[in-house]
Amino acid sequence: MPFAAACPKSAPDPHSAPDPSADPPDRRGRPRPPARRRAADAAAGFVALTGAGFRRYATYRQAMVAGLFTNIVFGAMLASIMLGVAADGRTPGGYSREQLVAFVWVGQGLLNVVYTWGWRELADRVRSGDVTADLLRPVDPLTSYAAADLGRAGQAVLGRWIAPVVVGVAFYDIYVPHRPSTYVLFVVSVVLATLVSFGGRYLVNLSAFWLLDVRGPVALWMLAGALLSGSFLPMRFLPEWVQWLLWCGTPFPSIFQIPLDVAVERTDGALSATTVLLQLVWVIVLFLACRAVQRRAVRRLVVQGG
Amino acid sequence: MADTIRAYRSLVGAQVRSQAQYRLSFALDVLVTSFVSGIEVVAILLLFRVTPTLGGFSVRDVLVMTTMCEVGFQLADFLVGNVEAVARYVRTGLMDTVLIRPRSALGQLLAVDFPVRKFGRLLQALTMYVAVLAWADLDWTLPRALLAVGAPVAGAALYSAIFVAGATVAFWWIDSGEFANAFTYGGRQFGSYPINVYAPWLRVVFAYGLGMAFTGYQPALALLGRPDPLGAPDWLAWCTPVVGAVAWAGALLLWNTGIRHYRSTGS
Amino acid sequence: MTMPPHDAVIHAAGLRKDFTVKRKTGRLRRTAQSVSAVDGVDLTITTGETVGYIGPNGAGKSTTLKMMTGILTPTGGALTVCGLEPVPRRKQLARRIGVVFGQRSQLWWDLPLRESFRLLRHVYSVPAADHAHRLETCRRMLDLDAFLDTPVRQLSLGQRMRGEITAALLHGPEVLFLDEPTIGLDVVSKHALRAFLADLGARGDVTIVLTTHDLADIERLCPRLVVVDHGRVVHDGTLAALHERYGSRRRVVVDLDRPYDDLPHVPGVKVDRVEDDGHRVVFALDGVPAGGLIARLAQLGGLRDVAVQEPDIEEVVARLYTTEPAEPAEPAEPAVPA
Numbered sequence: 001m002p003f004a005a006a007c008p009k010s011a012p013d014p015h016s017a018p019d020p021s022a023d024p025p026d027r028r029g030r031p032r033p034p035a036r037r038r039a040a041d042a043a044a045g046f047v048a049l050t051g052a053g054f055r056r057y058a059t060y061r062q063a064m065v066a067g068l069f070t071n072i073v074f075g076a077m078l079a080s081i082m083l084g085v086a087a088d089g090r091t092p093g094g095y096s097r098e099q100l101v102a103f104v105w106v107g108q109g110l111l112n113v114v115y116t117w118g119w120r121e122l123a124d125r126v127r128s129g130d131v132t133a134d135l136l137r138p139v140d141p142l143t144s145y146a147a148a149d150l151g152r153a154g155q156a157v158l159g160r161w162i163a164p165v166v167v168g169v170a171f172y173d174i175y176v177p178h179r180p181s182t183y184v185l186f187v188v189s190v191v192l193a194t195l196v197s198f199g200g201r202y203l204v205n206l207s208a209f210w211l212l213d214v215r216g217p218v219a220l221w222m223l224a225g226a227l228l229s230g231s232f233l234p235m236r237f238l239p240e241w242v243q244w245l246l247w248c249g250t251p252f253p254s255i256f257q258i259p260l261d262v263a264v265e266r267t268d269g270a271l272s273a274t275t276v277l278l279q280l281v282w283v284i285v286l287f288l289a290c291r292a293v294q295r296r297a298v299r300r301l302v303v304q305g306g
Numbered sequence: 307m308a309d310t311i312r313a314y315r316s317l318v319g320a321q322v323r324s325q326a327q328y329r330l331s332f333a334l335d336v337l338v339t340s341f342v343s344g345i346e347v348v349a350i351l352l353l354f355r356v357t358p359t360l361g362g363f364s365v366r367d368v369l370v371m372t373t374m375c376e377v378g379f380q381l382a383d384f385l386v387g388n389v390e391a392v393a394r395y396v397r398t399g400l401m402d403t404v405l406i407r408p409r410s411a412l413g414q415l416l417a418v419d420f421p422v423r424k425f426g427r428l429l430q431a432l433t434m435y436v437a438v439l440a441w442a443d444l445d446w447t448l449p450r451a452l453l454a455v456g457a458p459v460a461g462a463a464l465y466s467a468i469f470v471a472g473a474t475v476a477f478w479w480i481d482s483g484e485f486a487n488a489f490t491y492g493g494r495q496f497g498s499y500p501i502n503v504y505a506p507w508l509r510v511v512f513a514y515g516l517g518m519a520f521t522g523y524q525p526a527l528a529l530l531g532r533p534d535p536l537g538a539p540d541w542l543a544w545c546t547p548v549v550g551a552v553a554w555a556g557a558l559l560l561w562n563t564g565i566r567h568y569r570s571t572g573s
Numbered sequence: 574m575t576m577p578p579h580d581a582v583i584h585a586a587g588l589r590k591d592f593t594v595k596r597k598t599g600r601l602r603r604t605a606q607s608v609s610a611v612d613g614v615d616l617t618i619t620t621g622e623t624v625g626y627i628g629p630n631g632a633g634k635s636t637t638l639k640m641m642t643g644i645l646t647p648t649g650g651a652l653t654v655c656g657l658e659p660v661p662r663r664k665q666l667a668r669r670i671g672v673v674f675g676q677r678s679q680l681w682w683d684l685p686l687r688e689s690f691r692l693l694r695h696v697y698s699v700p701a702a703d704h705a706h707r708l709e710t711c712r713r714m715l716d717l718d719a720f721l722d723t724p725v726r727q728l729s730l731g732q733r734m735r736g737e738i739t740a741a742l743l744h745g746p747e748v749l750f751l752d753e754p755t756i757g758l759d760v761v762s763k764h765a766l767r768a769f770l771a772d773l774g775a776r777g778d779v780t781i782v783l784t785t786h787d788l789a790d791i792e793r794l795c796p797r798l799v800v801v802d803h804g805r806v807v808h809d810g811t812l813a814a815l816h817e818r819y820g821s822r823r824r825v826v827v828d829l830d831r832p833y834d835d836l837p838h839v840p841g842v843k844v845d846r847v848e849d850d851g852h853r854v855v856f857a858l859d860g861v862p863a864g865g866l867i868a869r870l871a872q873l874g875g876l877r878d879v880a881v882q883e884p885d886i887e888e889v890v891a892r893l894y895t896t897e898p899a900e901p902a903e904p905a906e907p908a909v910p911a
Contacts, residue, residue: 066485073488076508077495084503085357092356216334223338227345237352309698316695324683403679405644407696408667566646566660569592570639 045139046147053151057159064159067112075108075164079172093236098175099264103234105168106263107256109161113153113190114197114255116225118218121145123208135298142290146198153194177265185272189259192279196254199286200225206290209297230257236266251286254279313409317417325422332423340426343380346372346498347434361500366442367530368500373435374454374529375497375522378461380424380431386466388419390486393476399571411565412470442530450529453543457525461497463550464517467557468493474557477564489516497521502535517549582748582780583618583641587650590636590804610636612804613650620747623774623781625795627788629894633804634784638752641782642672655747668697671741675753678733679740680725686736687721690743697744704743711739714769731762738769742779749773751783755790767793788886800893807893812886819892821884822857825866828878829854837873839866 082100085092095103122145125131134141168174177183204221208214226232229252235243247253258275261267267275325332350372354365363371392415395401404414439454472486479485496504496512501523504513513519520542527534528543578584590611595603611633618624628634639645640652643659643666652659655669673679680689694704712718715735720728728736734754741749751770755763771794774781785791791798791812798815800808808815816822824845832851836844841861847854856866863881870876 060481062479062481063483066479066481066483070484070488070492073492074495076505077492080504080508081353081360081499084360084499085353087357090357216338219335219338223341227348232345233349233352237356239355313695313698316692320681320684320688320692323688324681399677402639402644402674403677405663406642406667406670406672406679408664408698409696410664568645570636570645 046143049139049144049147050151050154053148054154055151056148057152057155061159068160068163071108071112071160071164072167075105075167078104078108079168093234095234095236095264095266096175098173099266100234101168101172102175102264103260105164105172105174107231107260108164109156110190110193110256110259111231112160113156114193114259115149115153115156115201116197116222116229116231116255118222119201120205120214120218122202122205123214123218126205126208127212132301135301140291142202142287142294145202146195146287149198150191150194153190157190175264177263179265179269181269182262182265182272185276186259186263189262189276189279192276192283193255193259195283196251196279196286197225199283199290200251200255202290203286203293206293206297209300225252225255228252229255230260231255234260251282254282310409314413314417317414318420321418321420322422336423336426339423340430343376343427343431344434346376350498361503362535363500367526367532369438370442370444370529371500371522371526372498373431373438374458374526375461375494376431377428377435377458378521379465379494379497380428381458381462382465382469384421384424384428385462386416386469387424387490388421389415389469389473391415391419392473393480393482396476396568397480397571401568402570405565405568412561444529445531453525453528457521457543457546460546460550461521461525464521464546464553465490465493467550467553468516471553471557471560474560474564477567493518493521497523517553520546520549578617578619580619581617581653582620582622583616583654583782585614585616585637585641585650585652588614588616588637588640588647588652589649590633590640590645591648609804611640611647614801614804614806616799616806616809618780618782620780621777622797623770623795624783624797624799625791626782626784626799626801627786627791627890628801632801634801635752637801638750638782638784642670642750643667668744669747671744671746671749673734673737673741673749673751673754675734675751675756678725678737680733680736682726683724685722685724686717686728689725689736689740693740693743699744703745707743707745708739711742714772715739715765731758731765734758734762734766738766746779748780748782751781751785753785754783755785755787763787763789770794788890792886800890802894815886815889815893816884817860819889821889822859823863823884824882825856825858825863826880826882827854827856827870827876828852830875830877833873837866837869839869842866 079101082104083097086095086097086100092100122131122141125134131141134144137144169176177186200221204217205214207217211217228246228250229235235246235253235257238246253275258279262272262276265272347369350365350368353360354368358364360368389412392401395404395415401411404411404418407414435458444450468489469486472489475482475486493512493516496508497518501509501513501519509519513523519538524534524538524542525544525546528540533540534542588611589609591607591609593605594608595605598604610631614633614637626634626638636645640647641654641659643654643663646660654666657666657669659666680686681692684692690704690708693699694701712721715738717735717739720732720736723732725733725736738751738754754770755766758766767790770781770783773779774794781794783790783794796811798808798810798812799806800815808818810818825842829852833854836847836854839861841859842865843857843859845855845857858866867879870879
């Protein structure tokens with residue numbers, strides 16, 4: 001029971017990395033400005049790259065409408081099934097009926113925000129050799145791609161996330177979080193979930209430096225992401241030992257299950273905050289891994305000339 | 307006729323030979339995608355960990371519906387699922403090269419992109435269907451045996467008509483992207499569960515509007531020997547072929563209108 | 574509507590194609606507007622002709638060709654190709670025509686050329702002997718042997734185009750449509766392709782219709798020229814007729830040892846301009862041969878050099894594209910196949 005339409009078949013063609021004009025000024029060869037200036041410059045660059053990502057995805061408006069329609073149809077079906085599962089006063093996985101409905105409707109659009117589908121932008125640029133242009137820029141490609149991906153996620157929040165939530169609120173008896181802290185925590189959690197998802201996708205794409213063709217790894221990542229992140233079914237429906245394994249050993253709960261549990265207040269405030277902290281840990285781990293692998297990949301590129 | 311078959315056989319053969327050139331990627335793809343069809347069954351099993359019944363049906367009942375529907379869907383996806391390539395053909399103007407050949411445009415599209423890699427999924431769906439039927443301990447009679455074989459085939463006809471109709475949308479709306487998925491993959495999702503769990507408007511649109519009640523639910527009720535909790539008559543179980551035929555008539559009409567709407571690209 | 578002449582292979586009368594174009598007119602409003610890509614084309618092409626179809630980008634060349642080949646459905650007017658209405662009889666028509674798109678391959682990308690040809694035999698149900706015979710001819714004339722076993726994706730553009738033309742001819746079409754066949758080719762490939770097409774046209778059993786931006790294609794291949802602009806035919810006739818209509822003439826450039834005192838007068842010859850303080854005189858010939866003028870100049874003496882310049886087609890066509898048509902084109906004069 002996938003929590004969304006099958007993966008977007010004709011997803012907008014990802015062309016080119018973010019707008020080069022958004023690059024922060026070159027720092028090499030000149031006396032370095034004070035540390036605070038440098039940090040401010042880097043932040044401004046990051047924001048510009050994020051804005052570029054946001055605007056780029058805003059152009060696929062018709063595809064967005066089509067996808068939204070599909071999201072809403074799937075949301076309605078899944079909500080019905082969840083209500084069937086929670087009939088007769090049952091609380092499957094510890095969720096009330098209202099919480100399950102919220103899980104479905106908040107989750108529909110979230111899939112496109114964190115993006116668990118196949119992403120091959122970097123791999124395609126490795127294959128075509130365009131990646132050398134990314135490496136020549138003064139910004140680490142990991143940073144610029146992450147910024148662009150956050151921009152894409154922001155666009156998805158507006159285009160793909162709000163409408164299903166509105167449908168859920170308007171037509172369903174849905175759980176409304178009552179702790180004010182939940183709203184703040186949810187925003188943080190979605191940003192971190194996007195970064196975790198991005199880190200995983202980037203890592204998979206880096207394998208292109210060795211494999212060239214990454215269709216296999218990407219398909220594996222998609223399958224794992226769909227099955228194990230809670231996007232397929234709430235993870236709490238799984239056997240306990242499987243849950244333990246996933247929570248302790250994999251980044252998958254951080255991509256989907258955690259933000260949704262935060263949103264429907266499945267756990268108390270302190271535990272929710274702790275899970276968001278877990279997301280942060282995964283962001284750090286994945287970005288460090290990306291950086292290490294990328295360094296080896298670049299060395300390989302330099303030594304072997306691609 | 308023999309001449310037509312030979313033409314399409316060579317087109318499919320060419321596709322197989324082209325794909326075989328990228329052997330490793332091809333093998334991985336087949337392996338990974340063959341898991342996809344098992345997901346639905348896993349989902350049902352997980353759901354029944356947290357609930358004893360769904361819409362008044364047991365896990366056995368639901369699995370008969372799910373796997374029957376899945377065979378129909380996977381068969382349709384295998385044979386005509388690639389018709390969604392139409393969107394690409396229309397966007398790039400590649401449709402021109404299809405239309406200048408003396409064969410049906412639809413037939414060519416299906417043959418030229420024939421998805422050998424999806425065969426693993428179909429095989430897996432079939433295996434699960436047979437396993438579930440064996441495990442379900444049904445009261446076999448000749449009509450039921452006929453239904454068990456015929457219903458997924460007729461269901462495939464219905465799903466394939468929906469694939470074709472959905473792909474045709476691209477002639478009018480090039481960027482329709484995921485729109486057709488709501489009816490193809492959405493139809494499969496719908497048909498995999500007892501339809502009495504769905505909200506009434508979904509039942510109107512999907513169960514009887516698109517005929518998705520006939521790909522799993524209605525024939526499965528007859529196999530299980532259960533009356534419809536929604537009160538539909540028993541003979542509906544046998545109507546899948548009729549629904550499939552009507553759907554194909556509609557899909558072909560839509561397709562032929564769509565082809566005339568094709569604008570090509572450039573000046 | 575006129576009835577097509579009995580030997581007409583292609584007959585169009587009042588052929589139209591409108592497209593609706595949606596324009597953004599407000600923040601959310603869009604208005605649909607109908608644009609005529611082809612706006613009433615009358616055209617008759619007889620068996621064995623080679624016709625060049627030219628016009629600026631967006632003039633409606635490709636749209637017309639796509640209607641003739643059954644790809645696009647006309648909005649209005651009558652059209653028959655090989656006696657068939659293209660769209661309803663698409664499949665029958667496809668067996669009798671060959672189509673080459675310069676910018677779009679019809680071959681199987683990952684398979685060797687030879688395989689594509691073998692597949693096309695089945696797609697078109699061509700008897701094995703006919704297929705083998707035609708392939709043999711093309712192999713010889715287009716030099717295919719060197720790359721017959723190479724996957725199409727590895728072919729150069731010139732090689733691929735030779736393959737495309739072979740693919741379009743293997744089922745023995747009565748009409749060959751070529752949409753910008755020489756686009757992007759190098760000089761040598763262009764030359765070879767033109768030679769092949771000229772030969773094919775000269776044999777007279779295949780009618781050839783080609784669109785092109787390369788006017789050298791026209792000069793080499795097409796006795797008859799159809800110029801379209803804004804969806805209408807603005808010229809239909811020979812290249813010479815085009816020159817005549819737009820006042821382009823052959824010129825004789827004469828270099829002299831010393832300037833003439835009096836410029837000579839020869840019937841049908843006008844002085845175009847005088848340059849270099851009278852050391853160079855350019856005469857324009859009004860449809861008369863250059864011989865009379867040159868004989869007269871020889872009498873006068875002092876002749877250093879003489880050159881005859883053919884009229885420049887590029888110039889004529891450029892003028893044609895940029896000016897509004899003064900009058901509707903005359904009906905096609907029956908051009909004789911080369």
